[in-house]
Amino acid sequence: MDFQQLCTFESFQKVWSHYGYSKKLQDVIEQEFTRIKGITYLDHAAAPLYPESLVRDFCMDISSNVYGEKSNPHSHNPSSKLTHDTVEHVRCRVLQHFNTTPEEYSVIFISGCTAALKLVAESFPWRPQTATEAGSLFSYITDNHTSVIGIRGLTSGQGVVTLPVPAGDVESRAKDPEPLGAEDSGCQTPHLFCYPAQSNFSGRKYPLSHVGGMQARRLYPACDHQGRWFVLLDAAAHVACSPLDLQKCRADFVPVSFYKMFGFPTGLGALLVRNDAAALLKKTYFGGGTAAAYLAGEDYYVPTASVSDRFEDGTISFLDIIALNHGFEALNRLTGGMADIQLHTFGLARYTYMLLSSLCHSNREPVAQIYTEGEFESPSTQGAILNFNLMDCHGQVIGYSQVDKLASLYNIHIRTGCFCNTGACQIFLCTTNAKVKRNLQAGHVCGDSIDIVDGQPTGSVRVSFGYMSTFEDCQNFLNFVVDCFVEKPVQVNQVRLERLRTAATSSSHGPSIQGTSGKTEHVEENYNPTEPLLNLHTDRALTTNANKQAGTYTLTNIYIYPIKSCGAFEVSEWPLGPLGLLYDRGWMVVNGNGVFLSQKREPRLCLIHPQVHLPSKKLLLQASGMDTISVPLENDSQLHTSQRVCQSRVCGDRVQTVDCGDEAASWLSEFFGQACRLIRQCSDYTRDMKKSAGRGVAALSLVNEAQYLMINRASVELIQKHMNSRQTELSADHQPFDVQNLMSRFRANLVITGVEPFEEDNWSHLIIGTTPFLVAGQCARCQMIGVDQETGAKAKEPLLSLSSYRNGKVTFGVYLTHQLQEDSVTASTLSVGSVILPDVSL
Incomplete structure (x- = not known):
């Protein structure tokens, strides 16, 4: 088999x-999740997908009804009353979902699970440790989300002792609690124990019986410490795919995020608080709608009697809360329940x-x-x-x-x-603290x-x-x-x-x-009778010996990419600027929301072929079926005031950019069939290369990592040979990969030849012609190299073959940096045919 x-x-x-x-x-998928056709989505623990009917019904609801603000009890007009009644209905529905009632639990709507945890940390009646009193303990199972463990950032400053507990110790170190009337029976020092109903790492479900066991002080660490123990059950991961019955598991505090359940809306969660425990929570800050009465000129404040109102500062996200109604409806309609x-x-x-x-x-x-x-x-x-x-x-x-x-x-x-x-x-990874x-x-x-x-x-x-x-x-x-x-x-x-x-x-x-x-x-x-693949290391050795020509290193191709992620512009010689090759990645395309478009999202970018015409100081935009237009290569100070300055992000960096005008925007929008604009980096804005070992310091254009990317034609040919060998084994009708097509996918600035495959990985410095460069590290590749730069078609190669050949590494090519000398009279120029002198790192 x-x-x-x-x-x-x-x-x-x-x-x-x-x-x-x-x-x-399958009918549900076709009706509710048409947008994931061709996608295998396996990240539901982070964010499940919402059904289309949920959003559609929600939009119809808020389009058909007038929901007014419901942030305090001052408004009784019809729209505010509708909002109030709907929100209160949703509170009841949340409690019903978890099999409890308003008499037992209160629902505090808040921005998310993390905010709910923070609310507990800030409101819990911690008692600091003193010379005469042990004080409160903040304890947690070590298999907890960062947001739980982060509570100690607040408690440590209050003199509260933190006690991490390995999961196995909770039951293995348990013992019978001391009987009533013992020395500690009257101790009411409050302690908080936190654990996840389900680990977001491994999916392990911890016993919900830990809640009662900890409250009754049968389990460790409660059994070893006097006082009253409260339990915070982090239910965020659990409630996405499992029922939670708060009649059987009466945790004091239960934070949840609703997008983990429905996929929509985001930015909304709740803290379910057992009413008996809510009375102990301390409220220091009070916002709109939380006070029964207060005085502006005197320190006088009386909180509202409702637990929910007391902790929901200001205007709650009432429209998002209304969306929960449709989330519960969709969940039950499509699945039948948790x-x-x-x-x-x-x-x-x-x-x-x-x-x-x-x-x-x-x-x-x-x-x-x-x-x-x-x-x-x-x-x-x-x-x-x-x-x-x-x-x-x-x-x-x-x-x-x-x-x-x-x-x-x-x-x-x-x-x-x-x-x-x-x-x-x-x-699980056996990683020590020191590691x-x-x-x-x-x-x-x-x-x-x-x-x-x-x-x-x-x-x-x-x-x-x-x-x-x-x-x-x-x-x-x-x-x-x-x-x-x-x-x-x-x-x-x-x-x-x-x-x-x-x-x-x-x-x-x-x-x-x-x-x-x-x-x-x-x-x-x-499973499969297929023979093992070609021994690639032997293949590499043969190629290396065949191509080894000591001392013969030549620059064979120079490419600039004026618009980031668009087609290459090949030149025979080109001046160097302070950020790399002059005008390389000086512009980029953004969508209607101002978000940068790359070939990962829009592979058709490669079908745009920009050219820099130095004599006329113009950037030409060209594409098949489109008229050629031009954008000036002028300084920011010369731009018309109608062209707005904006901020954009490249590889996590915030960069200052300027919009290139409506003509370019219309051209791009017509080509892509969606709203797009062309922006360029401001000439007076400095973006520095990220500092790391061996990379040096250099100013960057809109490139990802470094000023220049250099690849080796011998390395391309070796990967091509490997790809063709793999494809031949899979199909006798396979068409061999073309070296030039493959080379274009790696989108290098500089292509060299006459060296051994991947020899460039060991270089630390090199001189091209008379210009010195520093090797700033290897280029880690992503799926973008699967885009055919001639057609825009996407494929799994060459990333699969590169990964196979490099034993799991997907690096190809090296980054270079170059800093122009301040005393240089003329700018350096690179020319095809220049001799390269490498310096091999030790």
Whole structure:
């Protein structure tokens, strides 16, 4: 049986019957999620997709009704009364969703889960530790979101002791509480314990019984500390795909974000507060609508009796709250409720886990290291999240940034990194505190693409399923892993797979499995009889020896890209400016919202061929089927006052730009069929290169990283040969890739020849003609190199072949910087044919 036979819907149905909400899910997808056609969206733990009917019904609602402001009790006009009544109805509906009532809980609407956590931190009656009193404790399971652990930033300044607790200690260190009448029975020092209902990292579900156990002081750390223990249950990840019953789990504080449930609206959450606990919260600041009475000239303030009104400062986001009504309607109409969603999503995640954990390379090494406490035994213990790192056939981790880039080629949306949960990341990746600090010193910060430091991963890959996820999403993801990361012929750990299959069919609501070992057992079956790929390292050595010509290094091509992400303009010689090649990436195209357009979003940018005409000081815009227009190459001071200055962003940097006028905007808008404008960087604005080891300091145009990008034709030819070898194995009718076409995809400024493939990676300095350059690092490539610069068509190559050849690295070409000498009489000029003198780094 090959892989395609294993990864079929029939195979899935044999181990999971709770799929599709007893109706045809495909009809729901076609009616409600037409915008994701061709996309495999597996990032629901971050933000699920909203159904189109939700937005449509909401828009019809606010278009048909007049909703006035509801920020305080002063307005009783019909529109304000309608808003008030609708908001109060939504409060009841929120509580009903969590199986509780207004008599037990209050709903405080707030901007999101993080804001709800901050509200608790600021309002909790903390008692500082003193010489005579132990004071309050802020305690939390280490597998918590950053926003929970961030509470200690407030408590530490108040003398409150922080107590992190490993998840296993909660029950293993539990003991019977002291009986009433003991010495500590009257102690009312308030403590706060925080834990997630579901880990946003691994999807592990923590026992909801921890709430009652902590409040009764049966569990650690409550059993070791006198006082009254309150529990904050972070439900943000849990409520996206699972029911939460607050009759059974009476947590004191429950923060939620509604976009995690419905996908819309964003920027709205709630803090569900148990009314018994709400009485202890302290309110210092008071905004509009929160006071029953106050005096402006005296420190006199009486809060309103309503818990919700007391903590909802100013005008609440009442239109977004009204949208929740339609969110609940859509969720129930499409799925039948949270219990059905839980079964549907768990089944997809579990099947993905079964196959991914059983996949092996041709040498029987496992393909994935999966970060989970168990083996997806039950939806009561595991959410619809699968967290992992992929491994090569030598057992080395493949960086998550590499996986993310290749997933984009397949239109698969995943999430990578540590997911704002450093504690879980450290636990599963076995990263010590000292290692985290060393990674920071090595330049790695949260959110960057530095995925491997000293051979160890800094994060992982997460796929997560939502209520509209389909089996095809699961299938597409698994096929992607096999296509890109598994050394052929694919092997399967048959013993493991059969054990997981048997366990899955033993219980329709949650199979029970003993053991959590992820070790590879004996492999008995091939997925695919395809022979292994060509030995690429041998291929590289042969090419290197054939091309080695010591001392012969020549500049063969010069390209400038006047408009960022548009077509290249090839020249035989060109002057150097203070920011790089003169006028290189001096302009860029933005959409109607002022957001920069790149070929990732709009590949047709490559079909625009700008040219710089130095004698007339004009930038010419040319494209097939369009009249040529021109834009002046003049200083900002000479621009007409009608051309507005604006701020834009490039690679996270804020840059000062100026609009190039309506003629260029109309031309671009006609070409793309959407509102666009042409902007250019202000000449008096300085944007400096990001500082990092070996990069130096230089002023930049609108480039991504450095002033110049240089590639080596020998390296292009080697990748071309590798691509053709791969494609020939897949199809006998394959048309060979053209070197010039491939070279254009890498969008270099300078192309050199006469050197060994990838020899440039080891250079530290070089001189082209008489002009010195500093090598500022290697260029990390993304899916944009898959855009054919002649047609705008997108493909998976050459990124797949580059990744395969470079053993997971997707770097190609090197960055250069050059600083003009202040005492130089004339500006430097680069010319094709110039000799290159490299200096190899040691």
